[in-house]
Each structure stands twice: as C-alpha cells, then as structure tokens.
Amino acid sequence: MIHLQNIRKRFRRPDGGWFDAVCDTSLSIGAGEVFGLIGFSGAGKSTLLRLINLLERPDGGAVIVAGQDLTALDAKALRRARQQLGMVFQQFNLMANRTVAGNIAFPLEIAGWSAADIASRVAECLEIVGLADRAEHYPAQLSGGQKQRVGIARALAPRPKVILADEPTSALDPKTTQSILDCLKDINQRFGVTVVIVTHEMHVVRSICHRAAVLDAGSVVEVVEVNGAEVDARSALARSLLEAA
Amino acid sequence: MEELTFAAALTDLASMAPEIWQACRETALMLAVGLVAAIALGGPLGIVLYLSQPGQLFANRWVNGLLGWTVNLVRSFPFIILMVSLVPLTRLIVGSTIGPVAAAVPLSFAAIPYFARLVEQTLREIPRGVVEAAEAMGASPMQIIVKVLLNEARSGLISSLTILTISFLSYSAVAGVVGGGGIGDLAIRYGYYRFQTDVMVAMVLLLVLIVQIIQFAGNRLASRLDKR
Ligand SMILES: Nc1ncnc2c1ncn2[C@@H]1O[C@H](COP(=O)(O)OP(=O)(O)OP(=O)(O)O)[C@@H](O)[C@H]1O
Ligand SMILES: [Mg+2]
Numbered sequence: 001m002i003h004l005q006n007i008r009k010r011f012r013r014p015d016g017g018w019f020d021a022v023c024d025t026s027l028s029i030g031a032g033e034v035f036g037l038i039g040f041s042g043a044g045k046s047t048l049l050r051l052i053n054l055l056e057r058p059d060g061g062a063v064i065v066a067g068q069d070l071t072a073l074d075a076k077a078l079r080r081a082r083q084q085l086g087m088v089f090q091q092f093n094l095m096a097n098r099t100v101a102g103n104i105a106f107p108l109e110i111a112g113w114s115a116a117d118i119a120s121r122v123a124e125c126l127e128i129v130g131l132a133d134r135a136e137h138y139p140a141q142l143s144g145g146q147k148q149r150v151g152i153a154r155a156l157a158p159r160p161k162v163i164l165a166d167e168p169t170s171a172l173d174p175k176t177t178q179s180i181l182d183c184l185k186d187i188n189q190r191f192g193v194t195v196v197i198v199t200h201e202m203h204v205v206r207s208i209c210h211r212a213a214v215l216d217a218g219s220v221v222e223v224v225e226v227n228g229a230e231v232d233a234r235s236a237l238a239r240s241l242l243e244a245a
Numbered sequence: 246m247e248e249l250t251f252a253a254a255l256t257d258l259a260s261m262a263p264e265i266w267q268a269c270r271e272t273a274l275m276l277a278v279g280l281v282a283a284i285a286l287g288g289p290l291g292i293v294l295y296l297s298q299p300g301q302l303f304a305n306r307w308v309n310g311l312l313g314w315t316v317n318l319v320r321s322f323p324f325i326i327l328m329v330s331l332v333p334l335t336r337l338i339v340g341s342t343i344g345p346v347a348a349a350v351p352l353s354f355a356a357i358p359y360f361a362r363l364v365e366q367t368l369r370e371i372p373r374g375v376v377e378a379a380e381a382m383g384a385s386p387m388q389i390i391v392k393v394l395l396n397e398a399r400s401g402l403i404s405s406l407t408i409l410t411i412s413f414l415s416y417s418a419v420a421g422v423v424g425g426g427g428i429g430d431l432a433i434r435y436g437y438y439r440f441q442t443d444v445m446v447a448m449v450l451l452l453v454l455i456v457q458i459i460q461f462a463g464n465r466l467a468s469r470l471d472k473r
Contacts, residue, residue: 053381082383093378096473097396106392107382138472158382 001031001162001194007051007061021047023218034188034195036205036212038241043215045198049164052196053085054078066161083111086155088165092147094139101135104153111158125153129183145176152183165197169204181208202241206231214238254443271345271426275352275417276410282353283360283409290357291364292390302386316358324416327351328423348425356413363405371397400471407463411456428452
C-alpha cells in the first residue's frame with residue numbers, strides 16, 4: 001500500500017548547515033496493516049510520517065501510495081490523493097468554530113460530496129467512534145479523548161485507504177489511550193484501513209501494531225514483528241525501548 | 246455670551262435638528278466608504294501578509310517584506326498630512342476635494358493598511374496545526390482561506406472591525422474639519438469657532454453614545470461567534 005523508496009529529507013539548521021532528519025530510508029507497508037513508527041524524541045518519526053502524505057516534500061526518493069508516486073503529482077492531483085490519506089494529530093487540530101459534525105463534514109465538503117451524502121456519512125462516522133450524542137457540541141466542550149475520537153472520525157469520513165496518526169494518544173491519560181487505540185484497531189479490522197502510527201511507547205506497538213519500524217537518527221534500525229503482545233526485537237535500541245515500556 | 250440654560254440649549258438644538266441629522270448622515274457615509282474599502286481591499290491584503298510569512302502556506306520573503314514595508318509607510322503618515330498629500334488623488338477620483346465623499350478617499354487610504362494589519366494579527370492566532378490538518382485533507386488554498394482561516398478567526402475579525410470603526414469615527418472628525426462635514430465638523434464649527442458650547446457638548450455626547458453602541462454591538466457579535 002505504501003512504499004517509501006530511498007527517501008531523504010534534510011532541514012536547514014539555524015547556523016546555516018543541514019540536518020538530516022531522514023536519511024536514505026526505504027519502507028514497505030502492506031494493505032490492511034497497522035504499522036508503527038517508534039523511536040526516541042528527534043529520531044525522525046513525525047518527519048517520516050509527514051513524508052507519506054507529502055506534508056514534507058522529500059529531497060530525494062519516491063513516495064508510492066496505492067500504486068501512485070505522490071512526488072510526481074501536480075498540486076491538484078496531490079490534493080485528490082490526500083483525500084485518500086486521513087491524518088490524526090497529537091494535538092487533535094480540530095476547528096474550534098465548527099461543531100463535531102461540522103469538523104467531520106469538512107473533508108467531505110473539500111471532496112465535493114453532496115449535502116445529503118455528507119449528513120449520512122457524518123452520522124455513520126459519529127456512530128463508529130461512539131459520539132453520536134455529541135454531534136452539535138463544539139470541540140471546547142469535549143474531553144481530550146472525545147476530541148481525538150472526532151479527529152479519528154474526521155480522518156475516516158472520506159473512506160480513506162490509509163490513516164496516518166502522529167502520537168494520537170500522547171496527550172491522553174492511560175485509560176483514554178487504550179480506548180483510542182481500540183478505536184483505531186476496530187477501524188482497521190472492520191474497514192481494512194491501513195494505519196501508520198507514530199509513537200514513542202512500546203506498549204502502543206504491542207497493543208495494536210502488526211509490525212513496527214524502529215527509528216534512530218533518521219534511519220530505520222530494524223523492522224520488528226509483533227506476535228500477540230510479543231515483540232520480536234534484535235537491535236539494542238528496540239530492546240531498550242522494550243525495557244522502557 | 247448670554248447665560249446658558251438647559252431649556253435654551255434644548256430649543257437651540259431643536260432648531261438645529263436638520264443640520265445635526267445632515268452631519269450624522271455625512272459621518273455615516275464617510276465611515277461606510279472607509280469600512281467597505283478596508284474590508285474589500287485591506288482584508289485580502291491582510292490575508293496575503295499572513296500567508297506570505299515564513300512558515301505559512303505561501304511563505305515568500307520578498308512579497309511579505311514589500312507589502313509589510315508599504316503598509317508601514319502609509320500607516321506612518323499622520324492622518325492630516327496623508328489627507329493633504331492625497332488631495333490630487335482625491336480630485337482625480339471624486340472630482341472635488343470637499344464633502345464627505347471626497348473625505349472618504351483619504352479615510353479609505355488609511356483604513357486599508359490599518360485593517361490589513363489587524364487581519365494579519367488575528368489570523369496569527371489560529372494554531373498552525375489546524376491549517377496543516379486542512380492541507381493534509383487535501384483542501385485547496387482558497388478552501389483553507391475561506392473555510393479555515395476566516396471561519397476560525399471570525400470572532401477576532403469582528404473585534405478588529407469594531408476597533409477600526411471606532412478609530413475611524415474619530416479620523417472622520419478630522420476629515421470633516423477640512424471639508425468633509427460630519428458630526429465632528431459640526432462640533433468644531435459651532436462649539437469651537439462660534440462658542441456655542443451647547444452644540445459642542447451635544448455633539449460630543451452623540452459621539453460618545455455612538456462609540457458605546459458600536460463597541461457593545463461588536464463585543465456581543467464577537468462573543469456569539471466565538472466557540473473556542
Ligand atoms: N521544519 C523543521 N525544520 C527544522 N528542523 C526540523 C523540522 N522538522 C523537524 N526537524 C528536526 O528533525 C528531527 C526529527 O524531527 P521529528 O519531529 O521527525 O522527530 P520525532 O521522532 O517525531 O520526535 P518527537 O518524538 O519529539 O516528536 C528533529 O531533530 C527536529 O528538530
Ligand atoms: Mg514527533
């Protein structure tokens with residue numbers, strides 16, 4: 001579903017030099033997979049995730065999603081492609097002046113759906129994330145966990161093939177974290193949506209990922225398999241992340 | 246100067262009612278033209294100023310620098326000097342340099358960069374992540390401007406417009422003195438030059454009342470639109 005081929009990304013440092021945030025990385029993520037990106041702070045997890053929907057443009061390499069090289073698309077085609085890639089954020093990033101329903105409707109309005117289709121799809125998504133009774137609330141009236149459910153419903157609304165989630169539970173308490181992870185897992189299983197999830201917690205990987213890439217200093221150190229709750233790790237870094245959890 | 250009694254002042258003002266009404270209409274006209282210009286031209290200018298900032302959607306150092314410099318330039322003129330400097334332009338556009346329509350030209354000229362800065366400031370308060378989320382969903386720049394930026398900033402924009410209106414009420418008094426007419430002009434002509442204190446006091450009270458109403462209405466609308 002997602003193939004990153006020899007991706008490179010560097011940023012200008014304040015002193016004028018360059019900083020390699022992602023160096024020559026290749027990664028393949030299968031359709032229907034829940035794939036983790038794990039590593040310590042500054043490892044390049046967010047950058048790698050943002051390269052998948054081209055929020056960051058790679059300095060080299062190809063980003064192939066559902067058979068399409070996104071780096072080769074013009075602005076308009078890229079916008080259409082992005083409608084197939086939902087995104088969930090650590091800070092939720094909901095629109096404060098739109099209701100819950102309005103937030104979920106947003107990507108559908110963007111994609112040009114009819115009002116009737118939007119209304120029924122919004123109701124469906126609210127049902128999926130268990131917020132049917134909150135449709136007319138504003139984000140300010142919700143708890144963190146509820147806000148993230150809205151974020152997930154919004155990402156899910158246009159029936160994307162992929163959902164990209166950047167530390168979706170890092171602003172939440174442990175109990176809420178588990179319910180959000182269950183929600184993502186449920187979506188993955190019911191609708192076959194591929195999920196790529198960034199985290200610095202091994203327990204997130206254990207609880208929902210099929211596989212995970214361990215990142216360090218902009219490179220993939222190892223791709224680990226998760227069997228049940230067992231993580232089959234070889235690298236020292238993966239082991240230290242396991243112990244930290 | 247004869248002694249001023251409340252009753253005398255009232256009859257005096259009553260006899261001037263048509264003139265006062267005329268002054269109100271002139272002030273309203275100057276403000277309306279200035280505000281329309283501010284919204285129609287200053288609004289988009291403010292959006293461009295914001296979007297061309299580093300880290301924003303259309304980050305462009307040159308565009309941002311040039312626009313910012315121009316806005317500062319116009320804003321650094323004391324209003325009365327701006328007005329005098331714009332006399333040729335006013336004559337070109339309106340065909341005359343006196344009357345409320347003529348006064349509306351320099352007022353608009355000052356209102357545009359003023360409102361542009363207010364809009365820019367207001368838009369800056371929107372979290373970058375919200376705009377980024379819209380980008381990630383495949384929103385076009387126009388959709389981001391209309392559906393995200395303006396909608397998220399709507400309450401702040403109303404507050405900005407309130408500030409602009411009140412500032413320009415007093416600018417319009419200055420414009421009035423040099424031939425624009427209006428409430429401020431009336432206060433100065435009668436109260437200051439002809440020592441009719443009652444007219445001056447009445448006009449000042451009228452301005453106080455208008456400012457209070459504008460601010461009250463602005464606050465009410467802004468807080469109704471704010472769901473944060
Ligand atoms: N826009 C940017 N400009 C400059 N440097 C950046 C930019 N974005 C990221 N970086 C740098 O790239 C490196 C990787 O950042 P990234 O956000 O991908 O890390 P991360 O693994 O997600 O870390 P965290 O767990 O703290 O979120 C960091 O050192 C960061 O400072
Ligand atoms: Mg990060």
